[in-house]
Amino acid sequence: MDFSLTEEQLMFREQVIKFARKEIVPRVQEHDLRSEFDFESWRKLGEFGLLGLHFPEELGGGGSDVITSVVAAEALGEAGVDGGLTLSLGAHTYLCADTIFVHGTDEQRKRYIPKLARGEWIGCMGLTEPSAGSDVASLRTRAVQQGDSWVLNGTKMFITNGPIADVAVIYARTGQSAGGQEGISAFIVEKGTPGFAVGRKLVKMGVRTSPTSELIFEDCVVPAENLLGQEGAGFFMAMRTVEWDRSALLAPFVGGLGYIIERCCRYAQERHQFGRPIASFQAIRHKIADVKICQEAARSLIYRIAWCKDQGRPLNHLEAAVAKLFVGDWSLKPMNDAMVLFGGYGYCHEYDMERIFRDSRIAPIGGGTSDIQKVLISRLM
Amino acid sequence: MYYDWTAEELALKQSVAALLTQDAVAELGLLEDAELRQLKRITSRYLKALSAVGYLEIAVGPVERGRLMQLVAGQEELAKASGSLFLAAETTARIFGGLLAGFGERSAVGDIIQAVMRGDVIAGVAMTESDENATEPRPTTAGVRDGTDWVVSGKKDYVTNAPIADWIAVVGAAEGRRAVFLVEPPQTGVTVGPRMQTLGFNGVAVSRLELDSVRVPQDRVIGPFVDEAPLDFLAAMQDLVLSLAAVGLQFRTTTEAKKHALTHHRDGKDVFRHQEVRFKLAEMLTWAQTSQLLTYRAAWLYATGDPEARTVLHCAKVFCAEGAEQVTAMAMQILAGRGYLSGNPVEQAYRDAKLTGIAGTTSERARMAIAADLLKRHQV
Numbered sequence: 105m106d107f108s109l110t111e112e113q114l115m116f117r118e119q120v121i122k123f124a125r126k127e128i129v130p131r132v133q134e135h136d137l138r139s140e141f142d143f144e145s146w147r148k149l150g151e152f153g154l155l156g157l158h159f160p161e162e163l164g165g166g167g168s169d170v171i172t173s174v175v176a177a178e179a180l181g182e183a184g185v186d187g188g189l190t191l192s193l194g195a196h197t198y199l200c201a202d203t204i205f206v207h208g209t210d211e212q213r214k215r216y217i218p219k220l221a222r223g224e225w226i227g228c229m230g231l232t233e234p235s236a237g238s239d240v241a242s243l244r245t246r247a248v249q250q251g252d253s254w255v256l257n258g259t260k261m262f263i264t265n266g267p268i269a270d271v272a273v274i275y276a277r278t279g280q281s282a283g284g285q286e287g288i289s290a291f292i293v294e295k296g297t298p299g300f301a302v303g304r305k306l307v308k309m310g311v312r313t314s315p316t317s318e319l320i321f322e323d324c325v326v327p328a329e330n331l332l333g334q335e336g337a338g339f340f341m342a343m344r345t346v347e348w349d350r351s352a353l354l355a356p357f358v359g360g361l362g363y364i365i366e367r368c369c370r371y372a373q374e375r376h377q378f379g380r381p382i383a384s385f386q387a388i389r390h391k392i393a394d395v396k397i398c399q400e401a402a403r404s405l406i407y408r409i410a411w412c413k414d415q416g417r418p419l420n421h422l423e424a425a426v427a428k429l430f431v432g433d434w435s436l437k438p439m440n441d442a443m444v445l446f447g448g449y450g451y452c453h454e455y456d457m458e459r460i461f462r463d464s465r466i467a468p469i470g471g472g473t474s475d476i477q478k479v480l481i482s483r484l485m
Numbered sequence: 486m487y488y489d490w491t492a493e494e495l496a497l498k499q500s501v502a503a504l505l506t507q508d509a510v511a512e513l514g515l516l517e518d519a520e521l522r523q524l525k526r527i528t529s530r531y532l533k534a535l536s537a538v539g540y541l542e543i544a545v546g547p548v549e550r551g552r553l554m555q556l557v558a559g560q561e562e563l564a565k566a567s568g569s570l571f572l573a574a575e576t577t578a579r580i581f582g583g584l585l586a587g588f589g590e591r592s593a594v595g596d597i598i599q600a601v602m603r604g605d606v607i608a609g610v611a612m613t614e615s616d617e618n619a620t621e622p623r624p625t626t627a628g629v630r631d632g633t634d635w636v637v638s639g640k641k642d643y644v645t646n647a648p649i650a651d652w653i654a655v656v657g658a659a660e661g662r663r664a665v666f667l668v669e670p671p672q673t674g675v676t677v678g679p680r681m682q683t684l685g686f687n688g689v690a691v692s693r694l695e696l697d698s699v700r701v702p703q704d705r706v707i708g709p710f711v712d713e714a715p716l717d718f719l720a721a722m723q724d725l726v727l728s729l730a731a732v733g734l735q736f737r738t739t740t741e742a743k744k745h746a747l748t749h750h751r752d753g754k755d756v757f758r759h760q761e762v763r764f765k766l767a768e769m770l771t772w773a774q775t776s777q778l779l780t781y782r783a784a785w786l787y788a789t790g791d792p793e794a795r796t797v798l799h800c801a802k803v804f805c806a807e808g809a810e811q812v813t814a815m816a817m818q819i820l821a822g823r824g825y826l827s828g829n830p831v832e833q834a835y836r837d838a839k840l841t842g843i844a845g846t847t848s849e850r851a852r853m854a855i856a857a858d859l860l861k862r863h864q865v
Contacts, residue, residue: 105487105488105489105490105491105494105554105781105785106486106487106785107486107488107781107782107785107786108486108789109486171486365859365863366863369859369860369862369863370863370865372860373860373863373864373865374865383856383860386849386853388856389852389853389856389857389860390849390852390853390856392855392856392859392860393800393803393851393852393853393855393856393859394852396796396800396855396856396859397800397803397804397852397855400779400782400783400797400800400801400804401775401776401778401779401800401804402775403782404775404778404779404781404782405774405775405778407486407488408488408778411486411487411488412488422770423774425767426770426771426774426775429767429768429771430771430775434775475764477767478763478764478767478768479760479763479767480767481766481767481770481771482757482763482764482766482767485743485766485767485770
């Protein structure tokens with residue numbers, strides 16, 4: 105066994121942290137307060153190459169392996185980039201662009217990947233529906249073939265990047281069955297397609313810089329060539345993104361714990377109560393230690409998923425669910441403790457702990473709730 | 486990065502696993518109720534068997550820590566099968582043997598190290614003293630030079646393996662510094678106290694140790710040390726061993742709880758089919774897998790001499806120990822009355838788990854050490 109990162113990966117990590125601290129982090133709080141997506145940061149992420157790290161260079165990507173992508177995602181969290189922006193990045197790069205890259209035709213790749221990798225276009229993925237959340241296979245959005253086109257009808261819910269996306273990967277039922285995993289297909293739908301509308305923007309507790317909305321399809325006509333992958337293979341395609349979801353999308357949470365450690369350490373030394381820095385109190389030190397313990401425990405879980413993907417091994421769904429459950433549930437207490445360490449200041453927006461606490465609440469909910477992970481683990485164990 | 490066992494690591498893992506047949510595990514279960522003579526006989530026999538597959542000679546001492554991952558592969562198998570034998574073997578090989586191999590003169594203690602690696606001896610290390618542990622500055626146990634010998638007196642508490650030990654390394658003071666005195670019960674002046682009654686790990690014999698003007702020849706003295714390296718090494722090894730013991734407890738009880746849930750019925754269906762039970766099992770496995778990976782990484786950092794190794798090892802120690810308490814408690818809840826019966830593996834594990842948080846670096850001290858390192862790194 106060997107847990108080392110290469111010299112290049114370590115150097116890249118430092119570069120990403122430096123870049124993010126200078127170009128992104130200074131604007132995080134104001135955008136969170138206004139619940140606004142930060143287009144300037146997005147553009148800079150694209151220029152730096154972080155929106156398409158793992159795509160081939162000829163398609164505008166960086167040609168990196170999965171571990172390097174996880175290193176970069178962890179570094180963004182460590183630098184203090186908010187959970188909203190990293191969530192938007194995840195939905196864009198891994199749930200949308202990567203699905204097109206893996207399952208698309210050459211034409212589809214050439215049309216979409218370079219623009220998505222550079223950040224010129226923003227991508228999203230539509231799977232969840234108002235009545236099909238954890239039970240994805242019960243989705244109702246339908247696509248019916250009519251001549252050279254597909255006609256989509258239905259509503260998608262909780263779509264990250266929905267209000268700002270230029271292109272969406274949408275899952276719809278194409279088979280005869282009314283439920284189940286069979287007969288689900290994926291389509292590429294561009295902004296402006298007749299019958300495709302963005303529904304109400306959702307106001308959320310956290311990850312506020314990542315806009316979320318409904319997507320509405322009313323007799324939305326999509327050209328036949330926008331079918332992505334094989335007809336009926338949509339469920340399998342959606343499940344393929346789990347590898348990214350349990351590695352690169354979880355990595356900012358793990359990196360974020362490092363950011364919290366730094367913030368807590370500094371604050372605990374500066375803040376004096378009862379005539380001494382609060383860092384001298386055992387209870388405060390234990391809180392700081394607990395964040396570190398959680399970070400170290402989580403780190404190996406997500407890198408294991410990344411390493412297996414790099415090795416071309418099929419995803420171990422048990423290990424993936426363990427990683428998601430751990431990051432989602434186990435990180436809540438140290439996150440909460442970190443906010444409490446800041447006292448009243450931690451509760452106010454002036455200090456970013458309040459925002460970080462809110463952002464962290466998505467971890468046991470998004471991308472498969474903790475309860476669903478427990479169902480999976482108990483089924484697979 | 487390589488998240489799999491190498492061929493060498495896997496070979497030891499498989500060799501140790503092959504030793505631990507169903508019959509062997511059943512016999513090792515007898516350790517928990519064994520009187521001292523039987524305890525020594527079974528422990529000695531398995532030490533020889535472990536030696537035969539190379540387990541006892543790997544990563545003995547800090548210089549050999551490069552092979553730690555190979556050892557961990559084997560240690561985990563042993564810890565899953567018998568926590569008591571695991572602690573007895575590791576106290577002998579890695580803690581006692583490691584201390585001698587790392588800091589003793591090879592010409593003076595080489596014979597003892599060889600005996601350890603052959604599985605010919607059982608050994609212990611006496612560090613803790615009443616109301617004071619060995620990390621405090623001045624142990625009351627002390628040696629005074631007398632010609633070519635040292636005369637050592639003092640009292641030690643909680644000495645693992647002491648009632649069945651052939652050798653005991655006693656940490657004490659010597660000329661204002663730390664030293665280790667090797668004593669050989671029943672050497673004159675060495676009194677091994679009665680076996681202590683403990684909550685868990687009943688297959689490990691623990692007792693007090695009293696030294697009354699014990700003459701120890703110079704070639705059986707390690708030190709006096711110029712720095713704290715030997716004690717740091719001992720603490721790190723203890724924490725790694727206890728982390729792995731905790732991982733073993735977690736996997737063992739998760740397996741037992743799952744087995745119970747699949748073979749027992751409540752309300753007309755398998756216990757396993759009750760969602761609350763399934764969710765508990767999912768949490769237990771999450772604790773176990775996460776503890777396992779964290780310990781692997783901590784061991785690897787230690788093996789490679791990473792500057793953050795000690796902090797991550799403290800993280801592993803706290804996480805695994807607290808995980809063991811959580812997991813064994815959940816397992817007992819699943820087994821309910823059956824898990825509460827003495828002699829049930831889950832009942833035993835529930836009792837065993839407590840030690841992993843209080844032996845070695847306690848969870849409280851480990852947290853303080855982690856925070857101290859972080860505060861230093863992020864100094865204002």
